[in-house]
Amino acid sequence: MIKNIIFDVGMVLVNWDPHAAFQKLGFDEKTEEAVGNATVYSDAWNESDRSVLDSDEQLAVFVQNAPDYEKEICMFWDNVGMAIYQYEYSRAWIQELKKKGYHVYILSNYGKWTYEHTTEALSFLEDVDGQVFSFEVHQIKPEPEIYQTLLEKFKLTADECVFLDDRRENVEAAEARGIHTVLFTTYQEALEKLKTYGVV
Structure with missing residues (x-):
């Protein structure tokens, strides 16, 4: 029985669009490519x-x-912060799940600097039961340690959790820890997939 819903943040609850930020900053194509490759598209x-x-x-x-x-x-x-905004459905979705009695958690790769500059986009954090951000624990998905950190921190049983993430490798890593998963594509599809776990 599912008791806990665990959300990734980027591309699930907030949009991550560096291109939009580069456009707002007035970068031409060459500059956008150079800055992008040096930052968001790099291993760094x-x-x-x-x-x-x-x-x-x-x-x-x-x-x-x-x-x-x-x-x-x-x-x-x-x-x-120009690259990130909250989806319209996000906060209401979390609040609805809470009303139905589910516990809601966040498990996200998120840098400390980015976190400090996107508090408005993360307003749904006021509604969740807890969160593990990568910057807090110096671990990142899909490393197995970060999933174990979440389970241990909030004393969660893996089989009672379903995790939603837009990246297949992150979903597969959660499954390896015994956590049920939904590979997120759209809000409506996620609702349908959650029904297969009895989450309605």
Whole structure:
């Protein structure tokens, strides 16, 4: 019996659209490609989710990837919140699940700097029972440790949980820990998939 619903954040509860941020900052195509490859499309971005480095150290790594674009990389870093907004359904969905008696948790790869600059987009955190963000524990999905951290922190039984994430590798890692899963594509499809676990 499912008692706990665990949500990923990016592309499930909030939109993550770096291209929109680059456009708002006025970057031309060449600049967008250079800044993107130095930041969000680099391995360094995944490590920024782990947040072992502080924000200045992390920014220095990005700049090192494209020194000629230091100014633009700094602009994006300072305005990363432009890339994220909450979906219209997100908060109401969580509140509805809570009303039905489910416990709701967050398990997300999310950098500390990004978290601090997107509090409005994360307003649904007021409604959840708990969260594990990668920056808090210096672990990232799909590493098995982060799933175990969530289960242990909130004393959850894996078989009583269903986890929604848009990335197949993250879903498969959760399944390996005995957690039920939904590979998220759209809100409506997720509702249908949750019904197969008796979540209505």
